[in-house]
Amino acid sequence: xxxxxxxxxxxxxxxxxxxxxxxxxxxxxxxxxxxxxxxxxxxxxxxxxxxxxxxxxxxxxxxxxxxxxxxxxxxxxxxxxxxxxxxxxxxxxxxxxxxxxxxxxxxxxxxxxxx
Amino acid sequence: xxxxxxxxxxxxxxxxxxxxxxxxxxxxxxxxxxxxxxxxxxxxxxxxxxxxxxxxxxxxxxxxxxxxxxxxxxxxxxxxxxxxxxxxxxxxxxxxxxxxxxxxxxxxxxxxxxxx
Numbered sequence: 001x002x003x004x005x006x007x008x009x010x011x012x013x014x015x016x017x018x019x020x021x022x023x024x025x026x027x028x029x030x031x032x033x034x035x036x037x038x039x040x041x042x043x044x045x046x047x048x049x050x051x052x053x054x055x056x057x058x059x060x061x062x063x064x065x066x067x068x069x070x071x072x073x074x075x076x077x078x079x080x081x082x083x084x085x086x087x088x089x090x091x092x093x094x095x096x097x098x099x100x101x102x103x104x105x106x107x108x109x110x111x112x113x114x115x
Numbered sequence: 116x117x118x119x120x121x122x123x124x125x126x127x128x129x130x131x132x133x134x135x136x137x138x139x140x141x142x143x144x145x146x147x148x149x150x151x152x153x154x155x156x157x158x159x160x161x162x163x164x165x166x167x168x169x170x171x172x173x174x175x176x177x178x179x180x181x182x183x184x185x186x187x188x189x190x191x192x193x194x195x196x197x198x199x200x201x202x203x204x205x206x207x208x209x210x211x212x213x214x215x216x217x218x219x220x221x222x223x224x225x226x227x228x229x230x231x
Contacts, residue, residue: 032217043222105157
């Protein structure tokens with residue numbers, strides 16, 4: 001079965017420090033990979049996606065993610081965290097063979113950045 | 116331009132009543148998706164529309180759930196005889212094309228449904 005795992009329910013980081021939010025997946029073939037962020041009482045906002053090519057993808061608000069095919073991972077990173085980055089982060093995958101394009105989401109990771 | 120909009124933003128209903136949730140996608144987007152987000156959990160796929168047809172309904176949890184879409188415009192998700200386990204945030208998303216590519220799905224703010 002296709003699945004996405006975000007092993008950490010919560011990540012705590014001090015402002016100015018680098019952050020990593022982990023994501024691993026189990027999907028056949030080479031899926032498309034996405035990160036979304038959700039602020040309280042808001043919908044999901046798109047951060048970045050991996051389609052093909054360079055394994056390091058750069059996205060909005062200084063975030064980037066690294067695709068690792070051998071480890072089936074797509075970890076989200078940022079060199080220097082801001083308090084305003086505190087939110088709920090979701091990793092999602094899409095099977096390239098699925099014509100409809102439904103996304104399979106992880107359970108989410110709550111990022112807390114303290115001053 | 117305008118993003119995906121959903122109404123109502125909040126809906127409180129009594130067990131056994133029917134509810135209708137509305138989604139207005141981004142203009143010109145042919146693909147439309149409904150997801151459900153239970154408290155503290157990730158999003159679960161419900162149904163996908165390409166135009167006004169629904170090639171993938173695999174996520175609808177029971178026959179109490181149905182959805183329709185008018186052309187490439189508004190969609191409504193209907194839940195009949197609501198149950199307490201239906202309480203969740205229902206999110207709608209749209210993308211330019213559903214059939215090919217890695218189009219980004221753009222999400223609306225959601226409708227928070229509470230069944231008493």
